[in-house]
Amino acid sequence: MTLKTNLKNILLVIFTTLLLSACSTAKKSADIEGDVYTGKETVEYLAAGVPDRVFFATNKSSLTTASRATLRKQATFLRKNKNLNVVIEGHADERGTREYNLALGERRANAARDYLMTYGISGKRLSVISYGKEKPVNPKSSPISWSQNRRSVTVKVN
Amino acid sequence: MQKPDIAHLKPRFEDWRLIKAQALVTGKLLISGDKLKVEFRLWDLAAAQEMTALAFTTTPSNWRRVAHIISDKIYERLTGEEGYFDTRIIYVAESGPKTQRVKKLAIMDQDGFNTKYLTLGNELVLTPRFNPTNQMVTYMSYFRNMPRVYLLDIETGTQEVVGNFPGMTFAPRFSPDGKKIIMSFAKDGNSDIFTMDLETRLVERITEHSSIDTSPSFSPDGKFIAFNSDRSGLQQIYVMRSDGSNVKRITFGKGIYGTPVWSPRGDLIAFTKMHKGRFYIGVMRTDGTGERLLTENYYQEAPSWSPNGRVLVFYRETKSGTKGEGFSAKLWSIDITGYNERRLSTKTDASDPSWSSLLSK
Incomplete structure (x- = not known):
């Protein structure tokens, strides 16, 4: 082996490493779309294939296409499990005033509840509670953790 | 000598x-x-x-x-002005990791001595506020997972839920005569402002709007209410008559505004402003003119006035690191001149301060 091929190999290794790290950064930022979290981290499941939560943009309570798809899965699951009641928890990130965030969490939880009701789930089975910014799922102070904290979570009661 | x-x-x-x-x-x-x-x-x-x-x-x-x-x-x-040293501050004492914070009501002298805890920390408690005679406190509690506004008698320890609302009540404050509690009530995704008379138990609706209306605060003469609403799209401060009529938006500056609190002298409204990822505590005239930002930080909010209207106490949170470490919440005060910013000593982390009136008055 010559010195030249050695150097080539080293350069190749460096290049591959750079490429890989570029890929992983790209993958990370792809977890937020228009300020809404789209990744799988922190997500739990009510049943196989039924995610328990949907995410929101800053100061917003409108449901994204992905959120509506998740909620339709929840509605199907709830239709199959007729005796199951749930509480929908509404949350906000830490970047707002406490009192406004309580109201915002309530609005988010109700956005999810309303959507479930349009898919035939009785409002009696769906209670709502807002925690505002009080119960973050991710304690970090970064755009990605704030996006994971802006959420409504459907939790089984019985 | x-x-x-x-x-x-x-x-x-x-x-x-x-x-x-x-x-x-x-x-x-x-x-x-x-x-x-x-x-x-x-x-x-x-x-x-x-x-x-x-x-x-x-x-x-x-x-x-x-x-x-x-x-x-x-x-x-x-x-030539009343002092504020013989006063107390009620606040929320915080401990534990950010994702599982334990919160208790605590009361102390304004200089940080004589701390007493009023709740045990079994349920989440938020935003305590004194009545004008400092004997009663209104606050929000998640007792039995029902977020509601409560009334607490500090001497006897008796507490009761304020009103019989079928949903979350929050953001409570007393009227300046101490006879009413003003608060938000959230139902079906909408928060509006209500008052309840503590004697007659009469509940009155003050705002009716599909937006979020919260953080109400009476003027010291009881004739007006400042509040926070996102009816224009984002959080802004509004002022209305105490019957809910004549609503006027008063903040038009850059950024969004929250937590209006009317000065006990009646001349200013203190507020929190959020702009480009920074948080400010400021004061403005009651028509929204003359805005002065007193302090800027990563996160701070919820100003409360000293009884003479010269000093504000508020809480400030620090940024957490990449592992969620380094988070803290502390009480700070600043003169409305913008000078003399200092941290209040508290035994634990602390938030949501409310300043009493003069005890010896």
Whole structure:
């Protein structure tokens, strides 16, 4: 082996490493779309294939296409499990005033509840509670953790 | 140098003028048996005369309280305004990791001494506020997972839910006469402002709008209410008559605004402003003009006025690191001049401060 091929190999290794790290950064930022979290981290499941939560943009309570798809899965699951009641928890990130965030969490939880009701789930089975910014799922102070904290979570009661 | 007990009778004024002092306080303490006797005099050095003097007899354990009352007398005589030293602050004591924070109601003297906890930390409690006589506190609690506004009698420890609302009530404050509690009630994704009369139990709706209406605060004459609403799209501050009529938006600056609190003097509204990822505590006239930002930080909110309307106390949170470490919440105060920013000493992390009125009034 010559010195030249050695150097080539080293350069190749460096290049591959750079490429890989570029890929992983790209993958990370792809977890937020228009300020809404789209990744799988922190997500739990009510049943196989039924995610328990949907995410929101800053100061917003409108449901994204992905959120509506998740909620339709929840509605199907709830239709199959007729005796199951749930509480929908509404949350906000830490970047707002406490009192406004309580109201915002309530609005988010109700956005999810309303959507479930349009898919035939009785409002009696769906209670709502807002925690505002009080119960973050991710304690970090970064755009990605704030996006994971802006959420409504459907939790089984019985 | 003159001996203190002689100076207390009559200081040698020219000595003090030499070092350009303008005022001098002299005092005398006497403990006899279980009694503490305290005397103090405030001297005007330029005019070479006594400005004010007072003597108390009390129990020795009361010494800090007496010191605060004397401080208030001096402050009042020198500035022409009421003091704020003989006061207490109620707040939320915080502990534990950010994702599982334990919160208790706590009360302390304004300088951080004599901390007492009023709840055990079994349920989440938020935003305590004093009534005008400092005997009652209204706050929000998640008792039995039902987020509701409560009323607590500090002396007896009795507490009750305020009103019979079929949903979350939050952001409570007393009316200036202490007879009503004003708060938000959230139902079906919409928050509006209501009052409840504590005597008649009569509930009155004040706002009716599909947006979020919260953080209400009465003017000291009870005629107006400042509140927070996102009816224009984002959080802004509005003022209306106390019956809900004549709603006017008063904030038009850059950024978004929250937590309006009317000054006890009636001339200013303190607020939190959020702009480009930074948080500010500021004051403005009650029509929204004359905005002055007093302090900027990563996160701070919820100002509360000292009873003389000269100082604001608020809480500040620090940024967490990449592992979620380094988070803290502390109480801070700042003069409305923008000077004299300082951290209040608390035994634990702390948030949501509310300043009492003068205890000895």
